[in-house]
Amino acid sequence: MKISLIGYRGTGKTTIGAKLAEDLHLGFIDADQLLQERAGRKISEIFATDGEPVFRQLEADLIHELANSKESFVLSTGGGVILRPENRAALQSAGPVVWLKATPRTICTRLKLDSATAHQRPALLAETKPDHTPEEQMLYEVTTLLARREPFYQETASFDVTTDERDETQIVREILEKLVDLKIQSHR
Numbered sequence: 001m002k003i004s005l006i007g008y009r010g011t012g013k014t015t016i017g018a019k020l021a022e023d024l025h026l027g028f029i030d031a032d033q034l035l036q037e038r039a040g041r042k043i044s045e046i047f048a049t050d051g052e053p054v055f056r057q058l059e060a061d062l063i064h065e066l067a068n069s070k071e072s073f074v075l076s077t078g079g080g081v082i083l084r085p086e087n088r089a090a091l092q093s094a095g096p097v098v099w100l101k102a103t104p105r106t107i108c109t110r111l112k113l114d115s116a117t118a119h120q121r122p123a124l125l126a127e128t129k130p131d132h133t134p135e136e137q138m139l140y141e142v143t144t145l146l147a148r149r150e151p152f153y154q155e156t157a158s159f160d161v162t163t164d165e166r167d168e169t170q171i172v173r174e175i176l177e178k179l180v181d182l183k184i185q186s187h188r
C-alpha cells in the first residue's frame with residue numbers, strides 16, 4: 001500500500017510526506033527527486049532542453065513503476081501528476097491519496113522563499129503579461145493553473161487537508177486522523 005500526496009507546487013508534499021512517513025515508520029519516496037536522480041538532471045534542465053512533454057512522460061513512467069511496486073511507502077508527487085488520467089488511476093489503485101491545499105498567496109510566499117524553486121520549478125505558463133511584475137506573474141500563473149487543475153486533484157483525492165497557516169505537526173495529525181476514518185469507512 002502507498003499513501004500518496006498530491007497538490008500544487010508549494011503545498012508541502014515533500015515536507016509533509018517525509019514527516020508522515022517518519023511517523024508511520026514507512027519508507028518515503030519523492031517522485032520529483034527520484035526522477036531527477038535517475039535522469040541525472042534537474043527538472044528545470046529537462047524542461048529547458050527536452051520540453052515539458054518529455055518530463056511528463058518520464059513522470060508517468062515513474063508513477064506507473066512506483067504504483068505497481070510491492071513495497072509500502074509514502075509517495076510525494078510532482079504538482080502536475082494529476083494531469084494524466086493514467087497517473088490519477090495508478091495513484092488511486094495504490095492506496096489513499098491525500099490532497100494538500102493552499103491558497104495562491106500562500107503558495108507564492110512559500111515558493112519565493114524556497115531555494116529549490118530555481119531548479120525544480122520552471123515556469124509553466126508560456127503566456128506572460130507584459131505589465132506584470134515577477135510577483136504578479138507568479139500569482140497569475142498559480143491562480144490560473146490551480147483553477148484548471150482543481151477538478152483533477154478533487155477527482156483523485158481520498159480526502160483533502162488545508163495547509164494555510166498550519167505547521168507540519170498539525171497537518172500530519174489531521175492526515176493521520178483522516179486515514180483512520182477512511183479505514184473505518186472501508187470496513188463498514
Ligand SMILES: Nc1ncnc2c1ncn2[C@@H]1O[C@H](COP(=O)(O)OP(=O)(O)OP(=O)(O)O)[C@@H](O)[C@H]1O
Pocket residue numbers: 007008009010011012013014015016032076077078079110111113114115120121163165166167168171
Ligand atoms: N505548512 C507549512 N507552513 C509553512 N511553510 C511550509 C509548509 N509546508 C511546506 N512549507 C515550505 O514551503 C516550501 C515548499 O514545500 P515543499 O517543497 O514541501 O512543497 P511541494 O508541494 O513538495 O512542492 P513541489 O510540488 O514543487 O515539489 C518549502 O520551503 C517548505 O519548507
Ligand SMILES: O=C(O)C1=C[C@@H](O)[C@@H](O)[C@H](O)C1
Pocket residue numbers: 008009032043077078079080081120121122124
Ligand atoms: O506543477 C507542476 O506541473 C510541476 C510541479 C513540480 O513538482 C515538478 O514536478 C515540475 O516542476 C512540474
Ligand SMILES: [Mg+2]
Pocket residue numbers: 013014015030032076077078
Ligand atoms: Mg515536492
